[in-house]
Structure formats: C-alpha cells, structure tokens
Amino acid sequence: MGRYLVRRLANYLVLVVVAASLTYFLAGLSLNPRAKFEGRNPPLPASSITKTLDEYNMNPDTPILTRFGHWAEGVVHGDLGKTIEGDDVNDDFGRRVGVSTRLLLIATLIGSAGGVALGALGAIRQYRLFDRVTTLASFFVLAMPVFVIGVALKIGATALNDGTQTIKVLGEYDAQYAGQWNFDALVNRAQHMLLPALTLIILQVALYSRYQRSTMLDVLGSDFLRTARAKGLRRRKALVKHGLRTAILPIVPLLVYNIVLLFTGATFTEKTFGWHGMGELLVDSINKQDVNSVATVGLFSAILVLIAGVLSDLLYAALDPRVRVR
Amino acid sequence: MSVQLPPATEPAPGPVPPGETPGRSAKARSSRLRLTVRRFARNRLALFGLFLLVLLFLGAYGGPFLTKWDYQQHDFLNFLSSPSDDHWWGTTQGGVDLFALTMRGLQKSLIIGLLVGVISTFLAATVGAFAAYFGGWTDRVLMWLVDLLLVMPAFLIIAVLSPAFRGATWLVFVILLGAFSWMITGRVVRSMTFTLKDREFVKAAKYMGVSAPVIIFRHILPSMASMLIIDTVIQVGAAVIGESGLSYFGFGVQAPDVSLGTVIADNTTNASTYPWLFFFPAGCLVLIGVSISFIGDGLRDALDPNASGAKARPPRKKKQPKQQAAAALPAQVTASGSRPTEPGTPAGSQGAAS
Numbered sequence: 001m002g003r004y005l006v007r008r009l010a011n012y013l014v015l016v017v018v019a020a021s022l023t024y025f026l027a028g029l030s031l032n033p034r035a036k037f038e039g040r041n042p043p044l045p046a047s048s049i050t051k052t053l054d055e056y057n058m059n060p061d062t063p064i065l066t067r068f069g070h071w072a073e074g075v076v077h078g079d080l081g082k083t084i085e086g087d088d089v090n091d092d093f094g095r096r097v098g099v100s101t102r103l104l105l106i107a108t109l110i111g112s113a114g115g116v117a118l119g120a121l122g123a124i125r126q127y128r129l130f131d132r133v134t135t136l137a138s139f140f141v142l143a144m145p146v147f148v149i150g151v152a153l154k155i156g157a158t159a160l161n162d163g164t165q166t167i168k169v170l171g172e173y174d175a176q177y178a179g180q181w182n183f184d185a186l187v188n189r190a191q192h193m194l195l196p197a198l199t200l201i202i203l204q205v206a207l208y209s210r211y212q213r214s215t216m217l218d219v220l221g222s223d224f225l226r227t228a229r230a231k232g233l234r235r236r237k238a239l240v241k242h243g244l245r246t247a248i249l250p251i252v253p254l255l256v257y258n259i260v261l262l263f264t265g266a267t268f269t270e271k272t273f274g275w276h277g278m279g280e281l282l283v284d285s286i287n288k289q290d291v292n293s294v295a296t297v298g299l300f301s302a303i304l305v306l307i308a309g310v311l312s313d314l315l316y317a318a319l320d321p322r323v324r325v326r
Numbered sequence: 327m328s329v330q331l332p333p334a335t336e337p338a339p340g341p342v343p344p345g346e347t348p349g350r351s352a353k354a355r356s357s358r359l360r361l362t363v364r365r366f367a368r369n370r371l372a373l374f375g376l377f378l379l380v381l382l383f384l385g386a387y388g389g390p391f392l393t394k395w396d397y398q399q400h401d402f403l404n405f406l407s408s409p410s411d412d413h414w415w416g417t418t419q420g421g422v423d424l425f426a427l428t429m430r431g432l433q434k435s436l437i438i439g440l441l442v443g444v445i446s447t448f449l450a451a452t453v454g455a456f457a458a459y460f461g462g463w464t465d466r467v468l469m470w471l472v473d474l475l476l477v478m479p480a481f482l483i484i485a486v487l488s489p490a491f492r493g494a495t496w497l498v499f500v501i502l503l504g505a506f507s508w509m510i511t512g513r514v515v516r517s518m519t520f521t522l523k524d525r526e527f528v529k530a531a532k533y534m535g536v537s538a539p540v541i542i543f544r545h546i547l548p549s550m551a552s553m554l555i556i557d558t559v560i561q562v563g564a565a566v567i568g569e570s571g572l573s574y575f576g577f578g579v580q581a582p583d584v585s586l587g588t589v590i591a592d593n594t595t596n597a598s599t600y601p602w603l604f605f606f607p608a609g610c611l612v613l614i615g616v617s618i619s620f621i622g623d624g625l626r627d628a629l630d631p632n633a634s635g636a637k638a639r640p641p642r643k644k645k646q647p648k649q650q651a652a653a654a655l656p657a658q659v660t661a662s663g664s665r666p667t668e669p670g671t672p673a674g675s676q677g678a679a680s
Binding site for chain 1: 490575
C-alpha cells in the first residue's frame, strides 16, 4: 500500500511539472504583454517598454526557453515572478487564496452536507413527491451555467432589496470596513457573502445529491442493511449508520476533487459578484496579458489536482474498512 | 444463404460473428431498435425533452424568418425597449432585436454542442479502444496523455489560446473544446475494451487476419454503441454549457459570430434594470440543457437491458422492480459524464469551473 502510494505520488508530481510547464509555454507564446503597454496614453517609448518587459521576464522577443528558464528557476526558489503591474505575484497570490478560502469554506461545507442529505432522502423516498421534486430541481440547476444562476440571484436580490442595500451584490466587504473584524464588519461581510455562497451551495447540492441518490439506492437493496434491520436496529439508525456511511464512500473522490478544484474553479461566481479570488485571477490575468500570473494559475491548479488525488486516496483508505484491513 | 441477402447488413470484409448469419443479426438489430424506440417513447420526460429540443432547433433556424428584424440590424428608434408587438423579446442597448439575436446565438450554441459531442465521443472511443486493444506501451503512453489532459486546466488553456483563434473560424474553438472533454469517457471505453477483446467474436476476427483498426471499428466499438450514444448526448449538454461559459468571458465565439454566451454577456450590465435582456437568452440556454438531460436519461433507460422500464412502466408501490432499478443505477452513473468511483479523475474538467 505504501509503495503504491509513493509511486502514484511520483507520477502525479511528474504530471504537475509537465502540465505547469506546458501552461507556461502556451501562455508565453500566445499572450502579448507588449500590447498592454503600447496602448498607454501618453505613449511610452519602445525602448522603455522593452526594458520593462525584460525586467518582468515577459519580453516576447526573448526566446521562450530562456524565459521559461528564468521563470522555473524563480519558482523553485519560491518566487513566482512579477505581475504586469510590476507587483510580486506571490503577494497577489497569497491575498487571493485568502479570499477564495473565505468564500469556499462555508459554501462547500453547507453544499456537500446538503447534497448528501438531499440525495439520501431522495433515495429513501424514491418516486415519491419529495424525490420527484428534488430530481427535477437538480436537473434544472445542472442545466444552468453558473453565471446564469449568479446573475439570476443578483436580479432577484435587486428586486428584494427594493432600493435598500440589505443584500450586497458586489465585493467582499464595503471599503470602510477594510481590515476590521468587529461586529459591524462581520455583518457587512455576511451581507456580501450571502449571494456568492448561495450560488455555490445551490450548484453543489444539485450535483452531489444526484450521485448520493444513486449510491444510496444501490445500498438500500443490499443484504447487510436487511441484516442490520433483522438484528433489531431501528430503521433510522440502520439507514444512517449502515446505509448512509456505505453510500457516502463512492462519492468521496467526487467531493474531494470538486471541493479542492473550486479554488480556481469558482471563476464565474467570483467574477459575477466581484470577489478578488483565484478564480477571478484566471480570467483577469489572461485579459491583462499577464504571463506570470497565468502561469501561476496553471501551476496552482495542477498542484490542486495533485492534492485532490492524494487526499481522495487517503480519505478513501481511511473510510473504507476493506482497504484498512489490507 | 448470405448470397441472396442484400449487402446492406455487412458490407465490409469484417466477418460476421460466428453463430450468427447476417440475416438474423439484421433482424435482431431492427427489433432491438424498435424496442429501444418503444421504451424511449414510454418515458414521458424523455419525449418532452425531445420535443423541446426539436422546438429549439426549429426556432433557431426557422425563427429568423418569422421576424422582420435581422440580428445585425439596429433599430435606432428603440433602445432597450421592453417586449412588444414590434420587438417580441425587446431590444438591446444598441437597438438590436433580442429575438433575432437570441435565435442566431441559439443556432451557434446548438451546432457547437452537437459538433463537440460527436468529436469528443469519437476521440474517446478511438483512443480508449486502441489503448486497450494494443496494450503495453501504446496503452501506457495514451493513458499518460489522458492523465496529463486531466491535470491541465482546460478552461485556462482554451482561454489562453483564445487570442490565437480570434481571427480564425469558430471551428478551431470547437476542436479545442472537443480535445479537452473526451478523457473520462476514454477511460471507460478502455476498460470496456479490455473485457471485449477476449471475447470469441473478436478473437475469431483476429485469427482470420482482419486488421486491428477494422476489428476496433467494426466489432469492438459497435458492441458498446449504447454507452457511446448516451455519452454523446451528455457531452452535447456539457459542451453547450462549457461553450457558453468561455464565450461569456470573451474567450469563445468571437465578435461577428454570436452564441448564447456572448448574448448573455453583452447584456449582463443591464440585466438588473432590464431583466428580459437576461431571461430570454438564459432561458433558451437552460432549455437546451434540460431537454438534453431528459433525452439522455430516457436513452439510458431505453438502451439499458437491465432497466426496469424494459418490462413495463415501473409499478408505483411494488417493492421488487424498484430495487432492480436501483441496482441498475451505478452502471448508469458509470456511463455518464463524470463518475465518482474513478480515482484520479478531476470530476468534470469543464463542470469544475463554477
């Protein structure tokens, strides 16, 4: 088991390195940082643009391999390079991971718990009204792109607000509360959090409940559940302790992958509601022709896949009694 | 006996599976088709989905003939006007008729979805089957490619490459979308091929000297046709959503062309005050998704020989058939887009972008 895990980890590491390098090459070849400076008013002299680009390691005239060498050397030493504005990517990255974490933590907790609960309940009441309604609702949610959910919630909130500002639709907090953590600031943050979190929760509940329903249905007809009832366990206890626990197991990898990948994947939610997290960086960095930031996003999401892979292997081993015995 | 029969059944050099004459297999196939159609028709939701999709297609291609407005035409007397007799779905900020614009976007979204669905399933079937059939190094290299593509953030890569196809045709975008959405199905095809390649009909073909590509395309892949059909349908839905997402940020369909994603994106700024600008195009997008998932679900039930719907409509209160339906479900999950049981799989590389 240990050797197997080590080999898997090594394989993942190679994949991460290759994927991150490929992303850098693609970004370096496809994006044009010079255009970003050339559009300035008053116009900058060509020589100073070249100098700045060289300084940021973004000059498209430098061979891509040389640029990649510089970048890779920096990354190995923990330096992700400069953004196109001349700031350190490291600082920007740290700030954005913080923002994404604050948004995702609550949303994923509620979303995954809600999805599992809804799916399991739907399975227990298969073909009854509750099951039909939740199934149909999740069909509709899954047929919607996230920005549609987000914008629809925004429109709904504007109508509910009716001129007041109870539900905030933009940003993480209002400017006057920056850096504060007192009661008023927390209330303000909660007002901002409501809609983006709700978007992510709706989405996750719909997705997980589909899978949880089908694994739970599978378990419901099983012999061990009948045995549990036969030995005198109450229905509820048997269903939760023997049924749900077994039924959660197959969807653990799905949960782990989705939750971990949301760090860069909450793009639409963050863009719609103006949160400056990692997902927003994904879109903004490309629009700004910011090669180093794009490469950072690529590296980060490749590492996230690695983390998710290892985490789901470990969690699976920890939760599944059959793996533990071996 | 096979001499008298029309050549329609097996035109290729590929031999007929042993023990089955062409005539019988043709009959079996047609009755299987009829059975599938009958089962599908019994599923009311699936029929509704099909009806909806046909309606969307008719609207997308016929709708522009019904209205006098063109999607490139600006009505300078009506900016941001609400739905009326003249402009059925209102107008945009530039005075473009929203109905004409949305129908045009619908055309593009539908055609992109269909193309991507077919391309990605074809890629998945080819790569998966070749990997498993040849095994060894072929398998290792191809599966490594699958892993790599799964690690690469698809959304980011396509977005990064978007400046490169800005001047080119939207077909480049279609190919890119297809190239990043076949991997998980490819793995499923591979594992199914592993079990099929030891079956007698494959071995017989092999020892008769039939070449490997012919065996794969004539004998192995048709054996998993139902899975591939279902997968195509699911991929169409996923592609429509993926396309709209990329186009929403300006990374997909480019300026003279419009898709539902760009129509929605162009009008989001006014969405709160002029909600119809959002609800009409977004509604069309959702209807595509819903109709496709209904159809996919119905096809799954119709093509799955173990489904309870095979016998009759599931009785409402009886215990037994329900549990059979339950047992059939995990297999269906396996056939769908992203499956939870497969370790090392970023579930839905496109769906992950939320």
